[in-house]
Every structure is written in structure tokens, then in C-alpha cells.
Amino acid sequence: MMEEEELEFVEELEAVLQLTPEVQLAIEQVFPSQDPLDRADFNAVEYINTLFPTEQSLANIDEVVNKIRLKIRRLDDNIRTVVRGQTNVGQDGRQVKEITRDIKQLDHAKRHLTTSITTLNHLHMLAGGVDSLEAMTRRRQYGEVANLLQGVMNVLEHFHKYMGIPQIRQLSERVKAAQTELGQQILADFEEAFPSQGTKRPGGPSNVLRDACLVANILDPRIKQEIIKKFIKQHLSEYLVLFQENQDVAWLDKIDRRYAWIKRQLVDYEEKYGRMFPREWCMAERIAVEFCHVTRTELAKIMRTRAKEIEVKLLLFAIQRTTNFEGFLAKRFSGCTLTDGTLKKLESPPPSTNPFLEDEPTPEMEELATEKGDLDQPKKPKAPDNPFHGIVSKCFEPHLYVYIESQDKNLGELIDRFVADFKAQGPPKPNTDEGGAVLPSCADLFVYYKKCMVQCSQLSTGEPMIALTTIFQKYLREYAWKILSGNLPKTTTSSGGLTISSLLKEKEGSEVAKFTLEELCLICSILSTAEYCLATTQQLEEKLKEKVDVSLIERINLTGEMDTFSTVISSSIQLLVQDLDAACDPALTAMSKMQWQNVEHVGDQSPYVTSVILHIKQNVPIIRDNLASTRKYFTQFCIKFANSFIPKFITHLFKCKPISMVGAEQLLLDTHSLKMVLLDLPSIGSQVVRKAPASYTKIVVKGMTRAEMILKVVMAPHEPLVVFVDNYIKLLTDCNTETFQKILDMKGLKRSEQSSMLELLRQRLPAPPSGAESSGSLSLMAPTPEQESSRIRKLEKLIKKRL
Numbered sequence: 001m002m003e004e005e006e007l008e009f010v011e012e013l014e015a016v017l018q019l020t021p022e023v024q025l026a027i028e029q030v031f032p033s034q035d036p037l038d039r040a041d042f043n044a045v046e047y048i049n050t051l052f053p054t055e056q057s058l059a060n061i062d063e064v065v066n067k068i069r070l071k072i073r074r075l076d077d078n079i080r081t082v083v084r085g086q087t088n089v090g091q092d093g094r095q096v097k098e099i100t101r102d103i104k105q106l107d108h109a110k111r112h113l114t115t116s117i118t119t120l121n122h123l124h125m126l127a128g129g130v131d132s133l134e135a136m137t138r139r140r141q142y143g144e145v146a147n148l149l150q151g152v153m154n155v156l157e158h159f160h161k162y163m164g165i166p167q168i169r170q171l172s173e174r175v176k177a178a179q180t181e182l183g184q185q186i187l188a189d190f191e192e193a194f195p196s197q198g199t200k201r202p203g204g205p206s207n208v209l210r211d212a213c214l215v216a217n218i219l220d221p222r223i224k225q226e227i228i229k230k231f232i233k234q235h236l237s238e239y240l241v242l243f244q245e246n247q248d249v250a251w252l253d254k255i256d257r258r259y260a261w262i263k264r265q266l267v268d269y270e271e272k273y274g275r276m277f278p279r280e281w282c283m284a285e286r287i288a289v290e291f292c293h294v295t296r297t298e299l300a301k302i303m304r305t306r307a308k309e310i311e312v313k314l315l316l317f318a319i320q321r322t323t324n325f326e327g328f329l330a331k332r333f334s335g336c337t338l339t340d341g342t343l344k345k346l347e348s349p350p351p352s353t354n355p356f357l358e359d360e361p362t363p364e365m366e367e368l369a370t371e372k373g374d375l376d377q378p379k380k381p382k383a384p385d386n387p388f389h390g391i392v393s394k395c396f397e398p399h400l401y402v403y404i405e406s407q408d409k410n411l412g413e414l415i416d417r418f419v420a421d422f423k424a425q426g427p428p429k430p431n432t433d434e435g436g437a438v439l440p441s442c443a444d445l446f447v448y449y450k451k452c453m454v455q456c457s458q459l460s461t462g463e464p465m466i467a468l469t470t471i472f473q474k475y476l477r478e479y480a481w482k483i484l485s486g487n488l489p490k491t492t493t494s495s496g497g498l499t500i501s502s503l504l505k506e507k508e509g510s511e512v513a514k515f516t517l518e519e520l521c522l523i524c525s526i527l528s529t530a531e532y533c534l535a536t537t538q539q540l541e542e543k544l545k546e547k548v549d550v551s552l553i554e555r556i557n558l559t560g561e562m563d564t565f566s567t568v569i570s571s572s573i574q575l576l577v578q579d580l581d582a583a584c585d586p587a588l589t590a591m592s593k594m595q596w597q598n599v600e601h602v603g604d605q606s607p608y609v610t611s612v613i614l615h616i617k618q619n620v621p622i623i624r625d626n627l628a629s630t631r632k633y634f635t636q637f638c639i640k641f642a643n644s645f646i647p648k649f650i651t652h653l654f655k656c657k658p659i660s661m662v663g664a665e666q667l668l669l670d671t672h673s674l675k676m677v678l679l680d681l682p683s684i685g686s687q688v689v690r691k692a693p694a695s696y697t698k699i700v701v702k703g704m705t706r707a708e709m710i711l712k713v714v715m716a717p718h719e720p721l722v723v724f725v726d727n728y729i730k731l732l733t734d735c736n737t738e739t740f741q742k743i744l745d746m747k748g749l750k751r752s753e754q755s756s757m758l759e760l761l762r763q764r765l766p767a768p769p770s771g772a773e774s775s776g777s778l779s780l781m782a783p784t785p786e787q788e789s790s791r792i793r794k795l796e797k798l799i800k801k802r803l
Contacts, residue, residue, distance in 0.1 A: 183223040186212045190227050194234045210276045228281065232290045235265065239291065245302050252303075252310070252318040259325045262291045266332075285333040292329075292391040300395040310399055312406035319396050319459055326388045335387030393459070400456075400464040404471060407452055411475045414448060418483055439529045445479060446536050453540075457547040465548045466555050472544075476537060476561040484526050484533075484568045488575060489519040515579045517622060524626030527572035531630050534565040573633060577640045580619045584645060587611035591670075592655035596663030597748065605673045606666065613677050621685035638682050638696050646703035649674070653707055658748025664715040668708060675704035706732070710739075714746050718757070725761050737761060 019027075024040045031038075036047055051057075051064055163169050193209060216224045239261060243250045249257050266284055277283045299318075303310060418441040449472060456468045515523070541558040548556060587608040594606075627634040656667065677684070678700045682692045709731040718724045728740060740761050744754045 183216075183219050186216055186219075186223065187226060187230075190230060194231055213277055213281070224281075228283070228286060231283070232287055235269070235287055236291060236294060239265075239294070243298065245298070245305070250298070250302055251306070252299075252314050255299075255318045255321050258295055259321065259328075262288065263328075265291075282333070282337050285335075285337050288329055288333065289337055289391070292388070296392045296395045299392070300398075303395070303399055307399065310402055312402050315396065315399060315402050316455075319393055322393045322396070323389075323458060326386060326391060326393060329388040329391075330386040333388075338387055338391075397460045397462065397464065400459055401467070403456070403459065404464060404467045407456075407468065408471050408474075411448070411471060414445065415475055415478050415482060418445075418479070419486075422483065422487060437525050437528070438532050439483065439525060441483060442479070442529050442533055442536075445475070446540070449540060453543065453547060461547055461549050462552065465544065466552055469544055469548075469556055469558075472540070473558060473561055476533070476558070477564055480530070480533070480561070480564045480568055484530055484565075485571065488523060488526060488571060489515055515575075520576070520579070520619065520622050521626055523572050523575055524623060527569055527627065527633060528630055530565045530568040530572065531633065534562055534569070537562050537565065569633060573637050573640060576619075576623055576637050577644055580615060580641055581644050581648070583615040583619070584612045585648075587615075588649060588652040592652040594656070596656050596659040596667065599660060599663040599666050602662060602665045602669060606670050609670045609673050612674065616677060616681065617685055620681060624682070624686065635682070635693050635696060638692075639699060641681075642678060642696060642699045642703065645678075646700070646707070650703070650707050650710070653710060654742045654746065657746045659714055659746050661715060664711050668711040668715070671704060671707045671711060675700065675708070678704065710743060713743050718744075718747060718749065718753075721757055721760055722764075725757065725764055728761070729764065 019040070036042060036050070052061070163172065189209060189212060213227070216227055239258075242261065243258060248254070266288065269284055269287060273283070421441065422439075452468060452472075456465055537558050541556060544556045544558075545553045590611075591606070591608040594608075623637060624634055627637070653667070653671075656663075659667065679692060679697060681700075682696065683690045713728050713731055716724055716727050728743070732739065737758055740758065741754065744757060749757075
């Protein structure tokens, strides 16, 4: 029974003494030991077996047990010593606390005593200060009062928590009464020195008033404001009399006198009163600001009364003088007194869009900018913002309609002058060295727009800028209609007197093209001008949005005017295409009327091909050289001509019937010659050979390859029928019965033969997808607007089916 209890005790002890691997590792590092008893995995059985490996070794068991007991006693002694040491430390801590408790009590007593002495000193200072303050106030010793009052108020702040004590509260009330008395007394002194009524003017600054201003800085801010208000009102009283509404000098033509008067007054103030008021009061700036408020009100009143007498020159003169005066104020003062809400609205725009910070561009800079097609000027380092901008000139804004109407009239006259100059001077002379010349009138127009925009933004960035934008839009459209579209050459109907033989005998220099060299150059010049106007109008819109108020940006939109110039560009390109296309028409007509069944041998290219190439060589180099600065529009011209000429050529090709084998070979040779010329069209006649744009090459290759395939089908024998039909389907993948019918007509087959071949074609044609038949006739030709719309319809049907 005892043995079982001992075993349970050992197991419990081992469970309690089981340490984590981290703790065991730390113990081994701090107390390294080779004793097996110190190991974490100590096993008593193994340890005993080590001590007594054999039965004979059991003879000295008593000696081993005594050693172990001695070791246990030593360990108990060590543990007891450590525990007693910890107990002594705890007792020492309690002794320290008892000793320092008395010291802390002494510290508290010292701090309270110091506070009491300081408070009594403050109380003595406050009582004496209040007495002295009342005495000095009665004697108007403002210089001493200023220093004493600030000190008394500082001391009084220490007694806020003691206001419940009657004596302290009484002293506080005496200080407030002294402040009130000082305020009333100082206001009375200023009223006496600067009376509101009468013409009495003091001879110079007063030391008493100067010290009184120092006292007012400490008193209620309303005292200071009242002093400033009365002084400024008295200082400007003469101005209101001199420039009354019924006085001759009050009108806009003598506005300079107003600004000259205030400049004299500011000089007079600095000489007489500059040292009387503290510098931080900024009295000179306050006088100038109040003058600006009064002037703005008076000018607005007189302009409303005499609105019919305001002319644009007079208005601009007054605005210029006013903005100059505002610039003078910005150089003289910092604007620190502009704190009321109305002036915040008059602050200048941010630096990035402030027109006042841009120096007036010189004519040379403007011309350079217009040559580059840019309204932006090289800007000099910007000056600081003008905080006084609009402080007076805002009153002119309601009358800026006079300026807008004047600009409307001036621009109308400018457009009329452009029209007259164009009629008198004629179109620009051809100049292939520099490309198509931009009409100089458009540069003049945008230079004038630039000046108007800058000038108007200096006057206002609100509704007048919107009104000016509307005027700009009006005359951009008029320029596009009267100067550009109105001067495009008119196409004329072709004469019917031309014969095939005469066309085939054309020589270089013959007048087949409808437009002369001068007319072609004019069209290119108008196209270049329209492109310049398009780019510059976009920049004009951006600049207008920068100048105008943020709330009005959405109302600036020149998209309609840009579309107008785009239309002029498209019309110009279309005219050039029609001209070259019409010049080639007689040659194609001659091709279709030749007797191709009578051609006996294949020779060089046919005369009609030579005629087409001649017209291309005449027109395209002129157009390319004149559109050198607008390369993308020359590429558009080439693409549009290819899209127009190739379908027309295939249409005339179908009219060549019947055709013999030799005739088809000759046509195939001619078609290849035209294909090579068309591929070389963008650089034809040029010393610099450029690779044609991929978009253009794709159109030419696709269209002319189709023409070659048609001729190859015509050249193929029609028997056996199955081989002929299969060959047709193979060569013309998007073929249909209508095209097949035309090819059979070209071969000269009879209707009876055609019917069986058509029936065979229908049998061997793969089933077309939905909508294919409706677009089959168009598929023979190069991409056209109709074909594109057909493709779009197919795509829509496929999408609907999938949905």
C-alpha cells in the first residue's frame, strides 16, 4: 500500500517538473552540467544500473546512499539561502517607502506655499495696476497705459478660477470698466482730431493719438475698427465732393484724375500720418481699398445713368487706365486687408490660366505662332498674382456688350476684306517647293482672335467670354463658307464633242482635265488652309476653356466649327478625285467601245491605258507637291481615287464584248499595266520613291486582281462546261450568277448556251450564307460604302442569331 502511494507521488512530481524544451535549453546554457541527475531525460533505473552494474558492486550500497543524502542536504541549504535573500529585499522596499513618505509631504507643502506666495504677489500687482490704470486713463497717459494694460490683463488671467471670491471679482469688473472708459475716451479724442463734419484738418500727427492707437490694439477689436473707419471716411470725404455724379470730371474720359487724386492722398498720408498708426494696421492700403470700393460704386452708378454715351473706345480707355491702377496697387501693397467676401470673388485666376501674367506678345511672335498653327506663345517667367485684379474694373463688366458688339462688327468687316482681297489678288500662285500655301487671311483671323481673347479675358472671365466665343463661332463658319467653300472651283458637265479617235490620239499637254493647274493648286491651298483652321480651332477651344471661369467651361464648344472645316477638307479631296476620275472617263469609254473580237495580236499597252497614265502623271504630282505639308490627306485622296476608279474600270470591262482570246490577253496586259501604275500612284513622277501606304496598296491589289481574274475566266475555254464553271468558282470565290452572266456575254456565247451553263453553276455553287445573295453583285468591286453597310448588316444578323 505504501509502495503504491510512493509511486503516485513520484508520477505527480515528474508531471510538475516537466519543463518545455525552450526552458530546458535556456537552463542548460546558463548552468551547464555533466551530472546525469541534471539531464531532462533522467531515468532512475538506468542511473542505478550505472552505479551498481554487478551483484558484487552492491557491497558498497551504504556508502553511495550516504553520498546522495549529503548532496540533497547541500541543495536544500542553497534553496533556503536564496529564499531568505528574496524576503530581505521585500522588507528593504517597505522601509524605503516609509522614509520617502515624509519627504513627499514636505514637497507638497513647499509647492502649495510657493503657489500661495505667487498668487499673493499677483494679487498685489493686480490691485496696484488697476489703481494706476484708472489714474493714467484720466490723465490720458496712453503710452504708459498701453504697457500697463497688457500686464494687468495678463495677471488677471491667473485669477479666472478665483472669480468666486468677491474681492477678485470686483477687481475684474474695475479692469473691464477701465477698458470701456479707455475705448470711449480714445474714440472721442479721434473725433475731436478728425471731425466728421466741417473742413477742419489737423496740422500733423499727434503723439497722444499715436499712443492711443497702441492702447486700441489691446482693447476690443471694435474700437480699432471704429477708429480706422472714421479716419478713412474723413480722409475720402473730399473725393466724394470733387467727383460727384454731376461733375464733369466724374465721367469716364477723365478717369485718370480719380487715380491721380488718390495717389496724391497716399503721399500726403505717408508724410503726415505715416507714423501715427501702427504699421500692422496697413492704413495706406486700407485707404486705397476703400477708395476702390467707393470708385467702383460711383462708376457703376454713373454708367447706368449714361449708358447710351458709352462707346467702345471710351470703355476700353477707362478699363485700361483702371487695370493699370490695379497693377500699381499690386506693386505698392500686399493685399493683406482684402478679407471680405466680395473681394474673394475678385481674386485673379490660378497662375496657369491667368491672362494678366502673360506678357503682351509681339507681332513677330504672333506671326511665328500662326505659322506653326499654335495659339500658345513662348512665355516669360510669370509675375505674382494681382490680388487687386477686378477690385474696380469689375464695374465695367455689365457694359462689355458694347465691346462684344464692336468685335462683331470688326470681324464682319475683316471677313468682307478677306473676300475682297481674294477677288482682287486671285488664288495663290503655285509653289511646289513649299507645298500648298495656306491662305494668309486665316493667319490674320486667328491673330485677331488671339488679341480679342486676351483683351476680353483681361476685362472679364465670365459671361462676356461666352458671348465672345459665340462671335468667334459665327465668323469661323463664315470664313469656312465665304473664303474656303465659296472659292472652290465648280465642276462643269463634260462636253459631248469628244470622239473615241480623238481621245486615243491625245498627246501630252492636251486639255482633258477639267481643272487647270491654278485651280488644282487653289483646291490644295484651300484644303491646307482648312486643315490649319481645324487644328487651330481646337487649340482656340482649349485656350478659351483656360481663360473662362470654371463654372462656364462646359459652355465652350467649337465642335460644330471643327466639323465645318472637316467638311471643307472632304469636299476638296472629293473635287480632286472627281477631276482625275472624270479625266479618265473618256479613256474607259474608248476601251469599252473598241472591237476586241478583231484584235489579232498582243502588243504594247493600249492607247486608252496611255491616256489614263497621262492624266495621272499630270494631276497626281501637282496634288502631291501641294499637299506635302498634309501628307495624310494626300493618302486619303489616293485611297478615294482607287475606290472610285477601280470599280468603274471593272464596270467598263464588262462592257467589252464580245472578246476574242487575243483581245482578252491584250486586256489582261492593259489591266496589269494599270495595276502597276496605281500601285505606284502615291510616288509617281517623284524623285523620292516612297513605299505606298499599306491601306492603299491593299485596295489596289484586291480590286485589280479581281479584274485580272475576270479576264482569266474569259480567256479559259468554255468546254467542257464543268471545268469552266469550276474554274470560275475557283478564281472568283465570291462570285454569283449575275457576274457569271456578264462573263458569258464577254465571251460572246448565245443565250441558249448560257442557260445550261447558268443552271450548272447554280448546282455547283455552295449554299450561300444568309444575306450573301443580296451582296453578291457588290462583292466583285473594291470596298465601297454600300458594301461596308452590307457587311455590317450581315454581322448584325449573325449577332441576332447567336443571341
